[in-house]
Amino acid sequence: PxxxxxxxxxxxxxERRVGFAIH
Structure with missing residues (x-):
């Protein structure tokens, strides 16, 4: 848990880091 x-x-x-890097 x-x-x-x-x-x-x-x-x-x-995910936020990856998304920021992609964008």
Missing amino acids: AHALAYVQIAAKT
Whole structure:
């Protein structure tokens, strides 16, 4: 549970970074 939430949070940050890099 706790690690799952952290994973989701990290994934969201990565997605934002990737999206920013692409755009």
